[in-house]
Amino acid sequence: MSLMPEIRSAAAEWLTRYLFDAGEPVAYDEVVGAARERGFTLAMLQRAADDMQVVRAGDSDSTWALSPDVIAVYEEWSDG
Amino acid sequence: MNYIYDPRKRVRPDPTFKAPTEAHLDAPDVFGVVEGWRTWKVTEPSFGVAPKLYSVTDSRYFWVPRQRAEAACDRFCGETPGQLCSCGFYSARTLEHLLTMRYHFYTGRGGSWGVVGRVANWGGVVPGDQGWRAQYSYPVVLYVPFEAARKLGPALSETYGVPVKMLNVLKPRGGSRGLF
Numbered sequence: 274m275s276l277m278p279e280i281r282s283a284a285a286e287w288l289t290r291y292l293f294d295a296g297e298p299v300a301y302d303e304v305v306g307a308a309r310e311r312g313f314t315l316a317m318l319q320r321a322a323d324d325m326q327v328v329r330a331g332d333s334d335s336t337w338a339l340s341p342d343v344i345a346v347y348e349e350w351s352d353g
Numbered sequence: 354m355n356y357i358y359d360p361r362k363r364v365r366p367d368p369t370f371k372a373p374t375e376a377h378l379d380a381p382d383v384f385g386v387v388e389g390w391r392t393w394k395v396t397e398p399s400f401g402v403a404p405k406l407y408s409v410t411d412s413r414y415f416w417v418p419r420q421r422a423e424a425a426c427d428r429f430c431g432e433t434p435g436q437l438c439s440c441g442f443y444s445a446r447t448l449e450h451l452l453t454m455r456y457h458f459y460t461g462r463g464g465s466w467g468v469v470g471r472v473a474n475w476g477g478v479v480p481g482d483q484g485w486r487a488q489y490s491y492p493v494v495l496y497v498p499f500e501a502a503r504k505l506g507p508a509l510s511e512t513y514g515v516p517v518k519m520l521n522v523l524k525p526r527g528g529s530r531g532l533f
Contacts, residue, residue: 278460279523285500286521324500346506347519 276320284313284321289339292327293347298336301329370419372514373473373493386473389444389485391492392456397464397504403512404505406468406492409456418512421489434479434486441479441486444472450483457522459498466505469522470495470515496520 276284291307292299308318322329328338339347377384393406393416405415416422424433426440434441445451451469459467476488495517497505502519510517 278458281461281500282498282521282523285498286519286524289499289502289519321500324503326503340503342507343503346502346517 276317280317281320281324284308284317285324287311287313288318288321288327289325289343289347292337292339293344295338298328298330298338301335301337304337368419370421370514372419373475373491375471375493377473378471378493384473384475386475387478387485387487388493389446389472389474389487389490390448390451391442391444391470391472391490392451392454393468393470394459395466395468395497395505395509397466397501398508399464404508406470406495406509406513409467416492416513419514421491424486424488424490432477433488434477436479439486441477441488442472442474442490443484443486444474444490445484452522461498461500464504466498466501467522468495468497468505468509469520494518496522498522 287308291304305315305318322337325343326340328340330336330338373384373386377386378388381387392409394409394412395404395406398404403418408414422442424441426433426435426438428438428440430438430440445454448469451457457467457469459465470492471494472490472492474485474487474490478488479486492513492515495509495513495515497509497517497519499519499521506517506519
């Protein structure tokens with residue numbers, strides 16, 4: 274699926290910030306629910322997870338977390 | 354930009370070069386540098402080849418890692434940047450202004466991304482209305498798209514010796530917090 278670059282980027286940013294702020298693995302259903310609240314579809318979320326190479330763990334990949342190298346690169350950007 | 358592409362620079366990073374840091378930008382008068390913002394095109398590294406910061410206006414020119422970028426004038430105006438010429442490395446005064454010029458747009462297709470960065474300018478620097486033309490320039494901090502961070506971030510940081518952060522440059526600005 275091809276997403277508009279703006280949407281792909283927005284989804285990747287949202288997922289990164291969401292998982293970073295969580296500070297620990299988050300249940301898949303919880304991530305999906307939060308994404309939908311922000312207007313992201315499941316396809317957008319899956320693409321963002323692939324882009325960020327989210328670490329899926331647990332039974333049936335039931336939790337999502339950022340990989341250590343993404344956490345290392347991540348730094349909060351302030352719009353000022 | 355009017356500079357001469359020098360293919361010899363391809364393989365000659367300066368092993369003694371020390372990249373300017375944010376401390377240089379925080380004390381511009383002390384270090385004699387001027388802060389600016391630029392955009393580059395970067396292709397995802399493949400087969401172990403380091404990613405390069407390519408000019409968005411001259412696809413043949415890239416900024417050599419760990420070597421100051423030195424402008425040259427193809428009109429031989431005598432000094433670079435010349436007061437009455439258009440040569441030198443351009444940078445915007447602010448990120449906001451840089452983004453209004455839309456050089457940063459990308460699709461991600463073919464692994465090609467827009468990367469923005471804070472640069473240190475030094476040597477001869479000619480001020481303009483919204484930015485600078487400089488004789489020497491080098492990135493201080495690079496900002497890569499979130500969705501490209503894993504592929505570009507560590508490689509760019511290692512190649513150019515500067516910190517890399519994530520930034521969504523496609524997010525509408527000017528008061529809006531974004532599409533979502």
